[in-house]
Amino acid sequence: MISSPSLLVKLTARLLEPREREVVLGDLTEVHASSGQAVCEVLGLGVRRHAALWLNWRPWLTGPGLALPASFLLMGVSLSVSQACLQLVDSDTGSVTWLLTQMCLLLVWSWTSGFVIGSLSRRTLWASIAMCCWPCLVCLSKFHLELLSPVCLLWFLIPAGLGVRQGLSGKRIRRSVALTITTVLMLTMLLRWQGGAQRWWSPPWWLVDFVMSWPTLFLVARASSRAEAG
Amino acid sequence: MLGEFEYLLISVAARLGENAYGAAIREEIEAMDRTCSIGALYTTIDRLEKKGFLRTWMGDPSPQRGGRAKRMVRVTKEGVVAAEEFYNSVMRTSQGVSWAMK
Numbered sequence: 001m002i003s004s005p006s007l008l009v010k011l012t013a014r015l016l017e018p019r020e021r022e023v024v025l026g027d028l029t030e031v032h033a034s035s036g037q038a039v040c041e042v043l044g045l046g047v048r049r050h051a052a053l054w055l056n057w058r059p060w061l062t063g064p065g066l067a068l069p070a071s072f073l074l075m076g077v078s079l080s081v082s083q084a085c086l087q088l089v090d091s092d093t094g095s096v097t098w099l100l101t102q103m104c105l106l107l108v109w110s111w112t113s114g115f116v117i118g119s120l121s122r123r124t125l126w127a128s129i130a131m132c133c134w135p136c137l138v139c140l141s142k143f144h145l146e147l148l149s150p151v152c153l154l155w156f157l158i159p160a161g162l163g164v165r166q167g168l169s170g171k172r173i174r175r176s177v178a179l180t181i182t183t184v185l186m187l188t189m190l191l192r193w194q195g196g197a198q199r200w201w202s203p204p205w206w207l208v209d210f211v212m213s214w215p216t217l218f219l220v221a222r223a224s225s226r227a228e229a230g
Numbered sequence: 231m232l233g234e235f236e237y238l239l240i241s242v243a244a245r246l247g248e249n250a251y252g253a254a255i256r257e258e259i260e261a262m263d264r265t266c267s268i269g270a271l272y273t274t275i276d277r278l279e280k281k282g283f284l285r286t287w288m289g290d291p292s293p294q295r296g297g298r299a300k301r302m303v304r305v306t307k308e309g310v311v312a313a314e315e316f317y318n319s320v321m322r323t324s325q326g327v328s329w330a331m332k
Contacts, residue, residue: 004296024268027300029255044269052273102280224245 005029009038015046050124059124060118063103067131068216070113073208075139077106082152090147101192106211107159108185110213114160118167119222125164132160178223182216189213232283232316236251238264240283240313244305253287258265275303283309 005013005025024045046191053059056099084099117128136154143150189209243250243266259266278284285315289291289300305313324330 020272022298023252023288023301024272026295026300027256027268029296029298030253030255030294041268043265045272048269048273 005038006035009042010034011040012039012046013041014043016049018211040046044046053124058120059103059127061103062121062125063128063131066113067117067128068135069211070109070215071132071135071156072139073137073212074110074160075104075153076208077102078153078155079148081106081155082148088148088161097191101188104184104188105192106156108158108181108188108216109212110159111163111166112181113212114163114165114220115167115173116163116215116218117160118164119170122168124170160200175220175223178216178220182220185213185216231319232312235270235274236278236283237316238262239271239278239311240305240309244310244313245329247291250303250305252303255303269284271297272301275301281308281312282306283312 001169003039004204005028007026009025016024025216028041073181081102084095084102086192088096088099117125121128140150143153192205238259239255242255246254246258252268252275255269256266256271259271269274273282275286279286283306285304287302289302291297291299
């Protein structure tokens with residue numbers, strides 16, 4: 001018998017939306033449910049609610065469709081940026097243009113991917129984060145370059161985190177800003193295609209460009225005019 | 231067309247009238263020897279509300295609920311029509327069968 005739900009029940013109830021949490025905890029208090037029974041009941045509803053979210057296309061697109069592949073690719077770009085920095089510092093064989101284009105692409109791709117994830121999968125963000133963490137942990141465990149720290153794989157997480165925050169805030173990007181970002185991205189990719197030199201690690205860049213550019217197109221599609229953005 | 235549990239829930243909510251809310255509906259259903267988890271109850275209420283057969287709103291907090299609000303439920307006109315259709319359908323299809331003549 002509970003007069004007030006136990007800490008365990010309250011913690012389990014965090015699975016629910018605040019309004020529903022209030023109602024369910026009230027119901028359980030009213031019928032004097034035992035702690036064990038209350039946890040089972042809340043867990044049952046929480047699992048149903050979260051399972052229902054996966055009937056929608058959004059979590060599939062943002063989790064397995066974006067967070068998972070983008071993490072692998074952006075770790076590659078992060079590594080490429082670190083290698084380009086190292087080449088510039090240690091020898092004169094490095095290219096400043098290459099470094100700047102890679103940095104620009106890393107920033108734009110990471111931020112837009114984070115923005116898409118934050119915008120489309122608020123309630124399943126945990127799953128998208130898990131699908132981002134998994135490749136990171138795999139790559140960190142296998143990383144063994146003498147001159148570079150494993151942390152250099154994770155540069156993309158900073159702009160991606162800022163993108164997620166912007167996406168979660170629900171604020172719309174102005175169309176002029178979205179178009180500017182897209183134009184800069186396209187020009188940067190062209191510049192890199194022209195000046196691409198052999199690097200230590202060289203993925204199929206056309207594939208990276210193709211996969212990582214669609215979040216930018218989403219940004220343009222979701223952008224509002226100046227009047228709408230207010 | 232309603233499902234069996236949906237019909238049951240609408241019937242109980244209609245019978246409870248102004249006092250229809252989550253815990254009361256669940257208590258009534260369980261009094262009929264039916265198990266009813268909170269998960270089944272609230273997902274069904276949501277489904278019926280989406281179909282337009284129920285309307286729900288947050289009621290006032292009460293001391294026996296630890297100061298927490300109730301989710302009040304009311305059957306809409308569309309809900310009454312759907313329940314009538316279900317009932318009539320069951321009655322029609324049950325005519326002449328052995329278990330209905332007992």
